[in-house]
Amino acid sequence: MACSIKQSSLSTTHSNLILIPKRDYNPNLGFLSFSSIPKSKNKKWDFSYSIKKPLYISRIENPKAYEADKSQSLDLNIEMPKPQVDGQRVKIGIYFAIWWGLNVVFNIYNKKVLNAYPFPWLTSTLSLATGSLIMLISWAMRIAEFPKTDFEFWKNLFPVAVAHTIGHVAATVSMSKVSVSFTHIIKSSEPAFSVLVLRFLLGKTFPLPVYLSLVPIIGGSALSAATELNFNMTGFMGAMISNLAFVFRNIFSKKGMKGNSVNGMNYYACLSIMSLLILTPFAIAMEGPQMWALGWQNAFSQIGPNFVWWIVAQSIFYHLYNQVSYMSLDEISPLTFSVGNTMKRISVIVSSIIIFQTPVRPINALGAAIAILGTFIYSQVSFFFTIYLDVTRKSFCNNSSYNACGLILFCCPLVDKISVQC
Secondary structure: OOOEEEOHHHHHEOOOOEEEOOOEEEOOEEEEEEEEOOOOOOOOOOOOOOOOOOOOOOOOOOOOOOOOOOOOOEEEEEEEHHHHHHHHHHHHHHHHHHHHHHHHHHHHHHHHHHHHHHOHHHHHHHEEEEEEEEHHHHHHOOOOOOOOOOHHHHHHHHHHHHHHHHHHHHHHHHHOOOHHHHHHHHHHHHHHHHHEEEEEEHOOOHHHHHHHHHHHHHHHHHHHHHOOOOOHHHHHHHHHHHHHHHHHHHHHHHHHHOOOOOOHHHHHHHHHHHHHHHHHHHHHOOOOHHHHHHHHHHHHHHHHHHHHHHHHHOOOOOOOOHHHHHHOOOOOOHHHHHHHHHHHHHHEEEEEHHHHOOOOOOOHHHHHHHHHHHHHHHHHHHHHHHHHHHHHHHOOOOOHHHHHEEEEOOOOOOEEEEEEOO
C-alpha cells in the first residue's frame, strides 16, 4: 500500500506513516498540513510531492484509510476551485502592479529631489516623517486598527529599526551620487551579502547550488561597476552598506516577529516611527538646519513651486511602496515575493534609464542583466532547498507510543493540484 502526492519535483519518504488531510488550507498562514497514522510493519509506504501552484483544500469530515493491493491505486485529486484561482491571481497581480508602480514613481521623484537638493540625510528623514504622520492620522481616525504592542515588541523592534535606518540613509546617499540604475544594480547583490553574513557570522550552511547561484550576482555587479561611466566611490559604498544593513534588518526582523500578532502594515508603521526617532539627531548633526535652509533657497529659485511637490511626492510614495510590500508578505509566498522583487528592480532600472536618459554601455547593460538573472536564480534555488530542509528536518517526529508527522507544504501561486495515491 502506498501513499504519494504526485508531480514530485521534490520528494521524501518514510516507512511508518500514511498521510490524511488534517485541516483546511489557510490563506493567511500560507500552508496546508497533513497528519499521519501508522501503517502495518509488513507494508512499504512512501510519499512525494511538488509545488507548482497554490493549494486549496476543503475539510474532509471522515477520512478513511484504504487497503489495496500494490498494483491498485486510488487517485484523489485535490484542486483549487477555479474562481478562487482566478481571484488569487488577480489579487497578486494588483499587489505587484501597485508595488512596482509606487516604487518606480518614488525612485524618479527621489532622484529629482537629490539632483536639485543634495541633502540625503534630510531627504531620508522627511520620508520617514511623512510615513509616520500618515499612520498616526490613520490610527487616530480609525482608518487602520491601532496595533497592540508591549515593551517586548519595541525592544525587539529596536535593532530592526537601527538596521533599517542605516540601510535607508545609505541607499539615499548612494542615489545622490550615482544614477538610479547603478544603485539598483549594486543593490541586486543583496542575496550575496545575506548568504555571506549567515555563513560566516551566524554559522549557517547552505547547499552548493546556493553558493553557485551567487557567482552571476557577484560577477554581474562587478562587471557593471567596472564599466559604469559615472562611477563614484561614495555612491558605490552607499549601495553596498545599504545591502549589508538590510540583511541584518531581515535577520533581526525574523527573530523579532516570532509570536508577534502585529500585521505587516502596522509593523512597518512602528518601524518607521522608531527609525525616525533614531535618524533625526544624526541628520541634524550631519547636515544641519543652516545648510538645509541655504540649499532650499537655491533649489526653489531654480525649480520653483514644483520642487515642493517633488519632496512631498517622494516622501509619500516611499512610505506607500514599503507599506504595500510589507502588506503583500501577508498574502503571497516568499518565492512569489522574491520573484516580484526581482522584476521590480528591473522595472526601476529600465524606467530610470529612459526618464533620466542615463548613458549605458552594452557591457554595462550585460553586467546588470547577469546580476539580476543571478538574483532570480538564487531566489529559486534558495526556496527549493528551504522547502526540502523544512520537510526532511521537521516533517517527522517520534512519540514513545505513536508515530506522527505534520507535513507542511509552503504555497505559492505556481501550484496546480495534488494527486494522492493510496
